[in-house]
Amino acid sequence: MPAVSFYKMKKKIISLIEKVAGGFGGPRLWRGRLTAGGSVPVEVFASDDERNGHYSTNVAFRLAKIRKQNPMEIATMLAEKIEEISPPGFLSKIEAAAPGFVNFWIAPSAFQGELKTILKMKGRYGRSKIGGGKKIQIEFISANPTGPLTVGNGRGGFLGDALANILNFCGWKARKEYYINDAKSSAQIRELGKTALGRGTSYLTEELAEKIKKIKLKKGASEEDAGSRLARELMKENRRFIEKELKIKFDVWFSEESLYESGAVRKTLEKLKKNDLAYEKDGAWWFRASRFGDTEDRVLVRNSGEPTYFLPDLAYHLDKFKKRKFDEAIDIWGADHYGYAPRLKAGLKALGVKEDGIRFIILQLVRLVKNGEEVRMSKRRGEFVTLKELIDEVGLDAARFFFLMYSPDTHMDFDLALAKERSLKNPVYYVQYAFVRILGILAKLKTAERKLPPKTDFEPLNTAEDFRLIRFLARFPEIVREAAESRAPAVLVRYLLETARAFHNFYEKERIAGEEKKIAAARLALALATKIVLENALGLLGVSRPKKM
């Protein structure tokens, strides 16, 4: 039996089902699922225990509906037919189970063969080309240069970074971009300028006051220039923090102001005017957003003559799609910006960008809680409300893992009082510890024993713990694909926790050092394969792999 990846096993099962379930109008495969008779979804799902097979399908229920027949009868028939045509050595068992599932057990040799693949592929294990080289731009954090990064910025930052890794691993060309809101004509820069010149108190904190003292403003500087100068300073600091402390490397730092300098903002407005998509009212220029799905028309240029945020943002997104030819753009935003999405969508639609090109990932806000009471962003000392303070407190890996665990839709409650204590119990250590244990095993072995013999026999790997671990390892390619396709790194985090658990179980039960040669070699192969998968998965999430703990 040649080594096949688990993903191929699943496909193979699907093709077996297709062969025997035909006759109801060309079932086809779509995203790992079978779609038969046009719109009837059929699933083949992997299960974590042996109870109902390694794989199961609900195809009989779907067919029952079409054929008006008892699902259990169909399942029984399918199981029999599939058994007849399945290639030797692939399935160890197949059965129909009430009320109509068909369950598949993969032969041990096929699973053991997967180990060989992992050991051979190493860092490439799980890689694929399903992205087809499509260019995806992911824009995230893009925090206003008016102060330090918040905990919410961190959530978006880790998500964007991990997502880019995963997409690149699966054959997309993902680029990470930070949009710097540094437009001189913006209200926030002017407000910042007023504060810098002592004419206002917007964004003012003790830290900001320090910074204002530090920067040297020319005498008689305009509010615009003062704000711009101060924003640059704050941005410099945030960028240093992102690169050095968050360890996130952006491919592009895109300046909003550059869109003014290049004339892109002006050209975008002209285009809108020319096509009768903008009109003048009350001294301002409005975009006919209501014609394109938004609830009302939106201001592009204020009656003061200065553009709103919307106009340069349109120019920016046009730059993504028209100039730089991205196939898809993902904007990661906090929930507080959600209402802005229809406006941007309407604008892009009007300007001829195809609708499904832009995707918004809306992160629900992180709610900071202390002793059961909500803590509002407070400038008082001692409340770590900035991302820096959080990371200083709990560490980068713990913070990163914590945020990546949860789906963007979750309204997270982050308890400040418990954060430190929680951080020590962070699940990231559970995973990292599994990795460290493997290194511990290797360290215990003599140099010669650390290498696998050329023809390692996997036969001794036959306990329940062995198979369970192998099954998890073999699912890695499938899981990465799922994470990429659904743009959801959290899937990978959960997988990692389960795989680490499977390893800890294996470790508890079986020994390697000092075992008989054949057994030691086989178990070493399993440990090494686990190490590869953990390395690959942690690498994609951007979590470090410590040598010891």
Add this chain to the structure above:
RNA sequence: GUCCCCGUAGUUCAACGGAUAGAACAGCUCCCUUCUAAGGAGCGGAUCGAGGUUCGAUUCCUCGCGGGGACACCA
């Protein structure tokens, strides 16, 4: 008022319409002469409410109730 998200164990979260609703933390029992106990084994504990669709609903639909967010010539 309108729109979006959420409501699952004491707590923080899982479960792409499937089989006995999973973890972690907290609580209670056990397991270190062994490759690190940051680990393992076990116990107790949950789907906000009412209808509907379905062979099957935590998941989909409608209506309530509760929480968060958005409804700017701010970004």
